[in-house]
Amino acid sequence: MGLSVIGAGFGRTGTESLKRALEILELGPCYHMYEVLPHAERVAVWRAAASGETPNWDDVFSExxxxxxxxxxxxxxxxxxxxxxxxxxxxxxxxxxxxESMDNTILPILRNSDDPKSIGVKLIADGVFGGNIADRDHMVSVYKKNIADIQAEFGEDRLLTYELGSGWDPLCDFLGCPIPDQPYPRGNATDEFQRKVDAITDAPSG
Structure with missing residues (x-):
C-alpha cells in the first residue's frame, strides 16, 4: 500500500485520536503502537529495529x-x-x-520494566531520551528539540504542525479532505490508557 501520511509526533500528543481521525478520513488503516503489541512478529521487527537493524519498510507497512x-x-x-x-x-x-501526560501513563511503565530489550525501554527510554527518564527538564528539552528538528526539515507543503485540540479544520485543509459530519475523535485519555495497558506485555503506547 505504501504510506501517504507519516505521524512524527511523540506519544501522548493525541496520536490515538489522530489515528482515528485519519481512518475516518479514509486515509487508513493507520499504524500505531496498539497495532504492534498484539502481534509477536511485529514486536520482533521493532525490537530488532531498536537494536539498529533496518526493517524492510515496505513490508512493515504493507497493510x-x-x-x-x-x-x-x-x-x-x-x-x-x-x-x-x-x-x-x-x-x-x-x-x-x-x-504530565507522559508521567501519568508511559513513564511508570518504562521505569518499572524488567525487560531492557523491550520496545519501550530500548526505543523510547534509551533511544529517544538517552536513558534519562528521571529528569523532567531533560525530557522536555528532547521533546522540544524533536519538534524543532522536524519543523526545520520540511516545508509547509509537506508538513503540518498539528496542535492537540485543533479539530478537523487544519487537518482536512492540509490533506485536501472534506470535513466529516462528526466530531473530531477523542481517545486514550489517562484513565483509558490505564485500562489498555493491562494487556501490554512489551511496550507502552501513546
Missing amino acids: YNATVDWPGAYFWRELSAHFPKAKIILSVRDADSWY
Missing part, C-alpha cells in the same frame, strides 16, 4: 496507508525518505502538559 505514534515516529527521518510523497503530521501539545 497500512498511515502511521502515527511510536515506534514509527522515532524513524520519521527514515520513513520520510523512503516514502517521499507522504505528508508529515507533527502532533504537538504544550510541553508541560505533554510531560
Whole structure:
C-alpha cells in the first residue's frame, strides 16, 4: 500500500485520536503502537529495529496507508525518505502538559520494566531520551528539540504542525479532505490508557 501520511509526533500528543481521525478520513488503516503489541512478529521487527537493524519498510507497512505514534515516529527521518510523497503530521501539545501526560501513563511503565530489550525501554527510554527518564527538564528539552528538528526539515507543503485540540479544520485543509459530519475523535485519555495497558506485555503506547 505504501504510506501517504507519516505521524512524527511523540506519544501522548493525541496520536490515538489522530489515528482515528485519519481512518475516518479514509486515509487508513493507520499504524500505531496498539497495532504492534498484539502481534509477536511485529514486536520482533521493532525490537530488532531498536537494536539498529533496518526493517524492510515496505513490508512493515504493507497493510497500512498511515502511521502515527511510536515506534514509527522515532524513524520519521527514515520513513520520510523512503516514502517521499507522504505528508508529515507533527502532533504537538504544550510541553508541560505533554510531560504530565507522559508521567501519568508511559513513564511508570518504562521505569518499572524488567525487560531492557523491550520496545519501550530500548526505543523510547534509551533511544529517544538517552536513558534519562528521571529528569523532567531533560525530557522536555528532547521533546522540544524533536519538534524543532522536524519543523526545520520540511516545508509547509509537506508538513503540518498539528496542535492537540485543533479539530478537523487544519487537518482536512492540509490533506485536501472534506470535513466529516462528526466530531473530531477523542481517545486514550489517562484513565483509558490505564485500562489498555493491562494487556501490554512489551511496550507502552501513546
